Amino acid sequence: MERNILGYLGAAVLLLASGTEGFGDTITISLTPSSQTALLGSMVNMTLEIGGLGDHTAPSLGVFDLNLDFNPSILSFDNAVFGDPILSDQLDPTGGGNTITFASASSGSVELFDLSLDSANDLNNLQEPTFVLASLTFDAVDVGTSQLVLTINTLGDADGNPLSADVENANIDVNASAVPEPFAAGLIPAAMTLVAVRLRRGNRLKNSRRRLLNER
Amino acid sequence: MKHRLRMLSSLCKIAVQCACTAAGLTVAVHGQAPLKITAPPTGATVNPGQTVSVHVAVEAGNSLSEMVVIGETPIGFSQALTSSPYQFMLSIPSSIRAGFYSLVASAIGPFAGDLESDPILIDVEPNGTISSLHVEPTTIQFGFVGEQMPVRVIGMIGALMDITESSKVSYSSQDAGVAAVSTTGIITATGGGNTTIFVSASGIQASVPVSVPPALRGDLNGDGKVDQDDLNVILAALNTPATKPADARDLNRDGSINALDSRILVTLCSRPDCATH
Numbered sequence: 001m002e003r004n005i006l007g008y009l010g011a012a013v014l015l016l017a018s019g020t021e022g023f024g025d026t027i028t029i030s031l032t033p034s035s036q037t038a039l040l041g042s043m044v045n046m047t048l049e050i051g052g053l054g055d056h057t058a059p060s061l062g063v064f065d066l067n068l069d070f071n072p073s074i075l076s077f078d079n080a081v082f083g084d085p086i087l088s089d090q091l092d093p094t095g096g097g098n099t100i101t102f103a104s105a106s107s108g109s110v111e112l113f114d115l116s117l118d119s120a121n122d123l124n125n126l127q128e129p130t131f132v133l134a135s136l137t138f139d140a141v142d143v144g145t146s147q148l149v150l151t152i153n154t155l156g157d158a159d160g161n162p163l164s165a166d167v168e169n170a171n172i173d174v175n176a177s178a179v180p181e182p183f184a185a186g187l188i189p190a191a192m193t194l195v196a197v198r199l200r201r202g203n204r205l206k207n208s209r210r211r212l213l214n215e216r
Numbered sequence: 217m218k219h220r221l222r223m224l225s226s227l228c229k230i231a232v233q234c235a236c237t238a239a240g241l242t243v244a245v246h247g248q249a250p251l252k253i254t255a256p257p258t259g260a261t262v263n264p265g266q267t268v269s270v271h272v273a274v275e276a277g278n279s280l281s282e283m284v285v286i287g288e289t290p291i292g293f294s295q296a297l298t299s300s301p302y303q304f305m306l307s308i309p310s311s312i313r314a315g316f317y318s319l320v321a322s323a324i325g326p327f328a329g330d331l332e333s334d335p336i337l338i339d340v341e342p343n344g345t346i347s348s349l350h351v352e353p354t355t356i357q358f359g360f361v362g363e364q365m366p367v368r369v370i371g372m373i374g375a376l377m378d379i380t381e382s383s384k385v386s387y388s389s390q391d392a393g394v395a396a397v398s399t400t401g402i403i404t405a406t407g408g409g410n411t412t413i414f415v416s417a418s419g420i421q422a423s424v425p426v427s428v429p430p431a432l433r434g435d436l437n438g439d440g441k442v443d444q445d446d447l448n449v450i451l452a453a454l455n456t457p458a459t460k461p462a463d464a465r466d467l468n469r470d471g472s473i474n475a476l477d478s479r480i481l482v483t484l485c486s487r488p489d490c491a492t493h
Contacts, residue, residue: 062482065455065475098489100451100478113454115478117489153455153475160468160480 025052027059029066029133029155030168031148037173038140043078044172045137046148048112050165051130059163060127061091063115065153068136071146072108074174076139079103082114084132091116093126103134110136111153120158140174147171250275251283251321251333258336263343264377265310270294272302272321272333280331283323291317310375312340314382341382342373346418356413358395358405358428359438360449361464367401367424369415385417395426406462407431434484436464442484443492450478 028051038044048068053060070077080103083089091114092099098117103110112134116123148170155163255271262268270285285294285304290312294304306319317340321333350370358365371379379385380401387397391411396404403413408430415422429435434442436449450465453473458466465473467480482490 063475063479096489100447113475115475115482117482117485119488120483156476156479158479159483160476160478162476 025129027052027155027163027165028168029064029150029152029165031068031150031170034168034170035173036170037175040140040143040174040176042140043137044075044140044174045135046170046172047135048133048150049130050133052165053127053129054124055129056125056127058124059157060123061116061155061163062120062123062158062160063091063154063156064113064133065155066112067109067151067153068112069109069149069151070138070172071144074140074142074144074146075148075172076141077103077105077110078137078139080110080112080137081135082112082133084128085135087128087131089114090127090131091123092118094118094122116158123158138172140172143174143176145171145173250278250331251323253285253319253321253333253336256336256338259339261339261341262308264308264312264340266308266343268306268308268338270304270306270319270321272304274300274302274323278325278331280323280325283321286320286322288317288319291319308340311377313378313380314341314371314384315339316381339383341384342371342377342379344373346371346373346379346384346420348372349415349417349420349422351415351422351424354424356395356403356424356426358426360436361405361407361428361431361462362459364402364404367403367413367415369401369417369422371417379417382417385415388414388416390414394428431464433464434467434481436481441486442481442490443486444490445492447478447481447485447490450481454478 030049030051032047032049036044036046048066050061050064082099082101082103083092088095089099096118100113100115100117102113104113105111114133150167150169152165152167155165157163252273252275253270254273256262256268272283272285274280280298282296282298283302284296285306287293287306290309291306294306297304302321316337318335318337320335323331325331348371350372352368352370356365356367367380368378369380369382369385370376371382371385373379385401387399387401389395389397389403389411390413391409393407394405394409394411395413396406397413398404401415403424403426405426405428408428410425410427413424413426415424429438429440432440432442434446436446439445450473453465454475456473458469458471458473463473465477467477467484470476485491
């Protein structure tokens with residue numbers, strides 16, 4: 001009897017395990033690195049990545065339209081380069097330059113848009129499951145911390161059906177380029193010099209007085 | 217009702233101080249105006265070439281140095297008056313288009329600065345019988361479903377006059393499933409096919425044949441092909457609401473023209489890579 005129960009439980013576990021395979025991975029859009037420090041006045045690089053798509057099968061990504069919000073008093077958007085630097089543009093896996101892209105920046109926000117003109121078959125058969133959507137560059141314009149918050153306007157598969165995805169945001173800490181010497185610490189050498197001069201002068205006066213008294 | 221809607225729509229267009237709701241029926245006026253046009257009453261009908269007597273009342277306690285009445289273009293300004301009674305004579309041009317026009321009284325107070333009345337509307341209508349109607353354009357071929365086009369209606373009332381927005385003119389569509397027409401003569405393509413728009417005034421009727429191309433899904437510029445030119449139509453309206461009742465750009469009918477529609481259009485393109493023919 002016990003053996004039978006264990007057998008049923010084992011079968012149930014196996015069924016559950018095989019049943020979850022068909023659901024595939026969760027699609028995630030993330031900013032990498034999730035946290036970084038930059039010096040004031042420097043350029044800050046960040047990549048926008050997607051993962052969890054089908055591995056050379058549907059669902060593939062056919063179009064994305066995202067908003068990236070940041071603190072404009074700390075960061076200024078510089079530029080965006082669409083496509084994966086190693087895998088090339090995975091919305092153009094045939095390599096024919098068949099995309100329409102734009103990065104439209106306003107104060108504290110940039111809209112990133114990439115539309116594949118490739119066929120649904122090419123996207124589904126040739127696209128990698130994980131790749132870089134765009135490489136982004138910001139200028140660190142003031143000291144502080146800025147969050148970078150992604151909002152999905154639209155994410156569509158090869159046929160134009162909506163895709164849902166989890167979003168992973170990031171933050172950038174901007175530090176001053178040089179640590180200034182504290183004011184009091186800067187005064188110590190000057191004070192010590194002054195004390196030394198005074199002591200020397202005091203000794204000299206004492207010696208002169210002694211010499212005068214002796215002479216008398 | 218039609219008369220009233222036209223009036224409110226005109227109020228929405230011209231009155232700086234009023235805010236109309238989407239229904240077009242609520243008018244909110246900010247603040248209490250110290251000047252008030254007491255005659256003519258709002259909505260009064262006047263004729264081209266007529267001189268209208270405009271009376272303005274001033275709220276007690278307001279001292280004025282000069283007042284004029286300003287009519288919406290092409291009516292223009294009245295003479296300036298420096299003391300009461302504030303009764304002005306305003307000339308309506310004889311070549312004016314029929315429709316509603318706003319009048320506002322404006323004054324300079326020596327201490328209070330500029331003062332302005334709430335606007336009133338007068339309905340300029342042709343004086344006499346309309347003997348013939350002419351509609352421009354004479355035929356309309358729409359490029360795609362959702363496209364809009366205005367018509368211009370010219371009536372012969374002794375002389376030719378633009379009566380497109382006259383309350384004496386009414387519009388109707390033979391088949392609203394192909395083209396719909398507004399009370400001010402704006403025609404909207406609503407579906408593929410042919411129909412006729414009828415324009416009527418004083419018992420005279422004119423007609424405008426309208427054709428809307430058969431709905432080739434994704435052919436937004438009506439050239440019979442789906443290509444990057446059509447894609448550009450969607451990209452130009454990216455992330456905007458679809459226009460009702462049917463907007464061919466909203467390919468997935470989710471009420472918004474967005475990136476999904478652009479990708480769907482790519483899948484409908486007649487040539488690989490959505491190349492332009």
